[in-house]
Amino acid sequence: MTNSEIVDLLELTGRLMELHDRDAFRTRTFQTAAFNLDKTTADLAQLSVDELTKLPGVGKSVAGKIREIVETGHLTDLDELLAQTPSGVLDMFRIKGLGVKKVRTLWQELGIDNLRDLKLAGENGQIAKIKGFGANTQEKILTALEFLQEQQGKVRMDKAAMIANVLHDELIKHFERVEISGQVRRKAQEVDTVQLLVQTSDPISAMKTLDNLANLEQNEPESSPFVWRGKLEGFDVLVELPLYPAEQINRQLFIQTATDSHLQQVGNGGFPLLQIAQTSTMAEVEAETAEVEAAIYARAGLPYIVPEMREDDFAFRWASRHRNDELVTWEDLRGTLHNHSTWSDGKQSVADMAAYCRELGLTYFGIADHSKTASYANGLDSDRVRQQQLEIDQLNAGFGQDFRIFKGIESDILGDGSLDYDEATLATFDYVVASVHQTLTMSLEKATTRLLRAIENPYTTILGHPTGRLLLAREGYPIDHRAIIDACAEHQVVIEINASPYRLDIDWHWIDYAMQKGVMLSINPDAHDLVGLLDMHYGVAIGRKGGLTRAMTFNALTLTEMSDYLQRRREAKIK
Structure with a gap:
């Protein structure tokens, strides 16, 4: 049993307890445990009940449930809940925007217990009539159902x-x-x-x-x-x-x-x-x-x-314009710039992530934890930013000339296109990855305008996962790719190829246009643990599919070249 499998079972148990309106306190204990254990690096399967209770959010009762999962491969509480829940109701949890309360309402008030009936109810206008839903929610459900149907079997x-x-x-x-x-x-x-x-x-x-x-x-x-x-x-x-x-x-x-x-x-x-x-x-x-x-x-x-x-x-x-030996390879990568640590929602420390990068033969590691607005991801306020940067200074003092940790941040692009933090805080970073994480339902015009303003911000170094998509789970918000890429060219902003197999965003079809405009692309793993750093393999594959060359790959720059590049940008901002 892996940690993720154990957490998934606890999370599902908490969700089904809420669905069936079980004791609120017990429900929260499962939900809290799942939330906290998702971040732990301890091997849950190897821990005793006493050792488990020392972990955040885990009481003796949940610890016993974890041991039951490890020793038997299942959880009795969950088995009983599943026996009372139609499989089609479980499918409804896959619909974007449908939380437990809404699923329970659809099931109990309309008798909907499968996706087919859910679609029919939406098409007939029944969902919009339910208190707390409305026409807008109904339309979103129908759109999400259509998306899921298109992704079926993939x-x-x-x-x-x-x-x-x-x-x-x-x-x-x-x-x-x-x-x-x-x-x-x-x-x-x-x-x-x-x-x-x-x-x-x-x-x-x-x-x-x-x-x-x-x-x-x-x-x-x-x-x-x-x-x-x-x-x-x-x-x-x-x-x-x-x-x-x-x-x-x-x-x-x-x-x-x-x-x-x-x-x-x-x-x-x-x-x-x-x-x-x-x-x-x-x-x-x-x-x-x-x-x-x-x-x-x-x-x-x-x-x-x-x-x-x-x-x-x-x-x-x-x-007709390039040779195959120009295509980027894993061996061309010299470092990695979009990564998270235990300072926000990552599972490993900055030191451990950097050490693994060195094992991989990389010469620099960029930490880009979440910014303060991302409270759901334990985003850093200005005080914690300073504390993290002091830690990085101490770590860098222990390295020779062949490795360095760069101080970055994944700054939320706010609703109006501005970046998280004031200018004084933004100026302390070596680089800024600007990304949208909240208010993802936008028109093409609104999304494009929001990104354009972020790109125009002199502190933006890299535009992170430009469409916010999650493959097979969530469509990205629509953007005018040409306008975005043209703006990145004008303001010398790098575009991320988010190498997580869940994202692979920017889409490979736009890589060649970006290169033609002189925009560099950075193969960023968005790693939240050590294994996540290896996701750059997927980014390399997608980069090659789009024709990405070594010369236009940002993190193919050597340590010296990257240091000089970031220093020049900082000096330009001061001027």
């Missing part, structure tokens, strides 16, 4: 990669060659099909082998003699396992990785890339995948395109 990049790797490790025990392909190899930010190519000369036997694997559930109507389709137990996303002989697998890996749009690019002789790939005569069995793919592009008279960029014809336009 997983984020990180989960897709995990599923693909689990499948690969299992399948390779039974087949000579297995290759991760399709959307996962192409590093798609949202994946609806996890595809792996399986090498076999005997499809009938291969199908029997797949059917006998414990965690695979076949969808027989959707499968065919040469393609197994189904799901991995516990996940809703489609799994597709095409079967190919050895002499075809390399060319099929190329074909299955690229989108149809990319494969329709016309090459020599007026033939599309797909046709050239299908008729490739290269001896594939002995060749490496890269050799075969390079040979296909060469035969078509087209430049070689890396797997991440095989989305459409954009890659060929990009290749």
